[in-house]
Amino acid sequence: MDTAPTATQEPEEPGCPGVPGPSAEPDRFSDVQASAEFGELRRAQRSFAFPLTLAFVTWYLLYVLLSNYAGDFMDTTVVGHINVAFVLGLGQFLTTFLIAWWYSRHAAAKLDPRAEALRARLEGGE
């Protein structure tokens, strides 16, 4: 395994299903990478994670910018001593929790089964 991270001569860990040997392997990886099933897995991961990352980073930066430059709006009272800024701040907590939950649900439904199927195929093909 020339440049792979396991270049030291450490023994294979017990219970680790046949860690692939040196460079005869990569062609198989290219085949898998080009397969339709892998394409689906990659798409399911990227089409979910990338836009969502963009969305929450934008939402967070928007919040920072509003705090900086939209004082009047943020100072508006909602109820009692609670203002818009405070509500939006709590909103950041809420969206963080929701996104974490949503992603985990997506991963369990769309990513894990595909990843497991591909892994089983790779392990079976040795």
Place this chain on the structure above:
Amino acid sequence: MTGDLHTLALGHPLAATAGAGEHRTLIITLFSVFVAATLAITVWAGRQTKDATDFYAGGRSFTGFQNGLAISGDYMSAASFLGIAGAISLFGYDGFLYSIGFLVAWLVALLLVAEPLRNSGRFTMADVLAYRLKQRPVRTAAGTSTIVVSIFYLLAQMVGAGALVALLLGATGEGSRRWIIGLVGLVMVLYVTIGGMKGTTWVQIVKAVLLIAGTLLITVLVLNKFNWNISSLLGEAAKQSGKGEAFLEPGLQYGKDGTSKLNFISLGLALVLGTAGLPHILIRFYTVPTAKAARKSVNWAIGIIGAFYLMTIALGFGAAALVGPKTITASNESGNTAAPLLAEEIGGGAGSTGGAILLAVISAVAFATILAVVAGLTLASSASFAHDLWANVIRRGRTSEKEEILTAKCAAVVIGAVSIALGIFAHRLNAAALVALAFAVAASANLPTILYSLFWKRFTTQGALWSIYGGLISSVTLVIFSPVLSGNPKALFPGMSFDYFPLANPGLVSIPLGFLLGWLGSLLSREQPDAKKYAELEVRSLTGYGAH
């Protein structure tokens, strides 16, 4: 400025609390119990630590929940507990903004980094980069930035630890402060060298439980006092702050002028992008058996850390309402003792038994927090030194596992000694600058390379080197020429002025630069990206095939 958040560095005598000897005895007793218990756990864990996987990754035997607690323990440093509570108590809403950045940042780790890293790496961050890029230069770069980030973070905690411990124990003298820094350093080295990752993880878990329990207790007491009405808590805090409703609105700390607003954006960017590049956080993903467990542990961490930061609202505004900014600043200029002071107040006030007990409990929790975080940092940096720099770069993979672990232990001793020395001699350094710098360096030097190597097929070794070194050098250089080091009375060298860069945090410039250099370096590189290696990395990182 960032200086106001985690400035645990300055040794102001703790006028209001440290006087009574009974507090001191109680604090020392509780803290000694913590140290004794955790050292016992460490020795027990050390007996089970046999190979490199045990030492670096705790045998990958932790559950998602356990690791979620340990991540929380690693992440909620003294800066979070004391710094944010203090910042809220003095700056109201602007202090609360920190909590949000620190939490949202976890989504980057969850969505993009934790699972692929767990699937494709082994012990360190550089493992993932070394997969498809030229191993030796990339490991050298990643190892260097790991150690730089960790040392800055470590130094911040050490400086803070010394000041805080000395403050709360009433030992403000120079001699006792040094002695205490040395003791903290010694205990942290013991954790790491004896217990490895297994011991360190258990220390984090114990500490996280204590911290959450302590914070929850104070929160319940505070909210109970205000009949569980947040609005009246905020109203009283605003009234006592002497700033009225402005205390609840943005801008008290960061709204002074255009520069301080830009500085705030810069800090916000560093916080939200820094977490997923912090080496001591990244190596935690290796302590669980699968990517699914890594996901679960981040979910637990988000829940725990989120709940904790929500409670900092009660802590901070509670301290403002019940203790008042005058008493807080009299004790510590930057508010770092707000949480312990609030504990004393809510327990019945100074001089009462309840007050003394709660103060002692919260202070002991704060010490435990510092100890656990420095242990995590020491482990991350010594692991990277032994695994990346020593085993794979210097010895070119011709080491035995035993030699590598021994090297890591020696590195931990050296790093411990260096941070003790720095903590003693550089105690004038501003801890805030160091923590913010650690986040900024992590976001500029580590995150772009991690993301590019996982997700971009055209990424090359040159791109990685440009990005890591470019991000590292630019962020450190900008801090050198920032107001943190010179040009004002609060700076490290107040007498000099070479503050050519106006922002205290370099993130706004250095983070985009890190990403840009990674992209440019790859496009301009003559080396063809290795498609086969990328296929292997991509397949492994997404499927978990052949994961260690």
